[in-house]
Amino acid sequence: MIKVKMNVQTAYHGELLRAGKVYEVEETIAKRWIASKLAEEIKEEN
Numbered sequence: 001m002i003k004v005k006m007n008v009q010t011a012y013h014g015e016l017l018r019a020g021k022v023y024e025v026e027e028t029i030a031k032r033w034i035a036s037k038l039a040e041e042i043k044e045e046n
Contacts, residue, residue, distance in 0.1 A: 003023070
């Protein structure tokens, strides 16, 4: 799972994901959204 910040509003598995909010999604979906500029990856600092 990867945390992403959404650039657009979309529906994913029946859930509404809002632009500007951070969500945790599957890695394959996250990479597709990042490549399409629908979302940005959030780097976690430990």
